[in-house]
Amino acid sequence: MRPQNEIYTANIYYREIFGKKLVKLSVDGGFTCPVRDGRISSEGCIFCSGLGSGDFAARGGGIKEQITEAKARLSEKWGKADCEYMVYFQAFTNTYAPVGVLREKYYAALEAADAKALSVATRPDCLGDDVLELLKEISQKYYVTVELGLQTSNEKTAEFIGRGYKNEVYLDAVKRLNDAGIDVITHIILGLPDESKEDMRHSVDFAVKAGTKGLKLQLLHILKGTRLAEIYEKQPFRVFEKNEYINFVCDILESLPKDIVIHRLTGDAPKDLMIEPWWSLDKRSVLNGINKQLKKRG
Numbered sequence: 616m617r618p619q620n621e622i623y624t625a626n627i628y629y630r631e632i633f634g635k636k637l638v639k640l641s642v643d644g645g646f647t648c649p650v651r652d653g654r655i656s657s658e659g660c661i662f663c664s665g666l667g668s669g670d671f672a673a674r675g676g677g678i679k680e681q682i683t684e685a686k687a688r689l690s691e692k693w694g695k696a697d698c699e700y701m702v703y704f705q706a707f708t709n710t711y712a713p714v715g716v717l718r719e720k721y722y723a724a725l726e727a728a729d730a731k732a733l734s735v736a737t738r739p740d741c742l743g744d745d746v747l748e749l750l751k752e753i754s755q756k757y758y759v760t761v762e763l764g765l766q767t768s769n770e771k772t773a774e775f776i777g778r779g780y781k782n783e784v785y786l787d788a789v790k791r792l793n794d795a796g797i798d799v800i801t802h803i804i805l806g807l808p809d810e811s812k813e814d815m816r817h818s819v820d821f822a823v824k825a826g827t828k829g830l831k832l833q834l835l836h837i838l839k840g841t842r843l844a845e846i847y848e849k850q851p852f853r854v855f856e857k858n859e860y861i862n863f864v865c866d867i868l869e870s871l872p873k874d875i876v877i878h879r880l881t882g883d884a885p886k887d888l889m890i891e892p893w894w895s896l897d898k899r900s901v902l903n904g905i906n907k908q909l910k911k912r913g
């Protein structure tokens with residue numbers, strides 16, 4: 616039984632499902648995205664580096680080669696771990712291709728990894744009925760989760776960041792995924808320009824009320840080569856300070872329903888791309904700070 620005051624982490628949730636640790640193997644399926652290829656826009660979201668939010672995904676080569684490489688890297692790190700594998704299609708929009716292509720890529724990766732689970736990061740406006748049917752089919756044999764980049768529920772901010780869809784599209788996608796029995800993880804960015812803490816809290820509530828099972832809370836990173844970096848250079852805006860962020864994340868965690876699974880509390884960024892906030896590169900210290908603060912609050 617999970618202690619009532621413990622953060623319900625993805626690690627705990629997946630152990631409940633699989634009985635052991637679940638290890639994610641990030642793969643790059645070679646997709647693009649409709650706010651990059653011109654279908655909606657060609658500029659990309661303002662915060663997105665040219666790697667499409669997949670800054671740590673294995674790259675290059677076919678899917679099988681990427682899986683072999685990712686497994687080799689992990690066994691170097693952990694030795695022979697007693698775990699199950701989840702294939703994670705992370706970079707860009709991983710449902711943005713004809714369904715036949717998706718089918719081939721998903722199954723190839725699952726089989727190559729001998730995985731028990733599939734995680735697909737995508738946009739809610741790229742989930743046609745045929746894609747949903749495919750995910751439903753896969754979920755008969757594997758655990759499937761879909762990660763949606765909501766980022767904010769403030770429509771004005773959504774427009775500013777170039778998200779390219781309205782909130783109602785997200786609501787509809789979460790409903791259809793839930794109806795299909797697929798867990799949704801929602802990605803929310805904390806610290807977007809001109810957003811108040813109320814706005815950010817509202818985004819979290821909005822996702823929870825919509826029926827998300829999990830949350831990824833991502834501290835806004837200003838990365839080199841993004842439109843956000845240009846904006847910041849021209850007119851620096853306020854970014855979170857470390858203790859302020861720690862306290863705010865704790866406020867959010869305290870207010871969440873107990874069955875919401877936490878997949879991320881801060882974020883990773885390649886050091887060579889980071890402009891601000893620098894303190895976030897020491898991720899361990901941020902996570903320790905959150906744990907310490909939660910303990911202090913009881």
Ligand code: SF4
Pocket residue numbers: 648649650651659660663664667668706707708738764
């Ligand atoms: S964040 Fe996602 S939707 Fe936005 S440009 Fe990057 S890959 Fe596309």
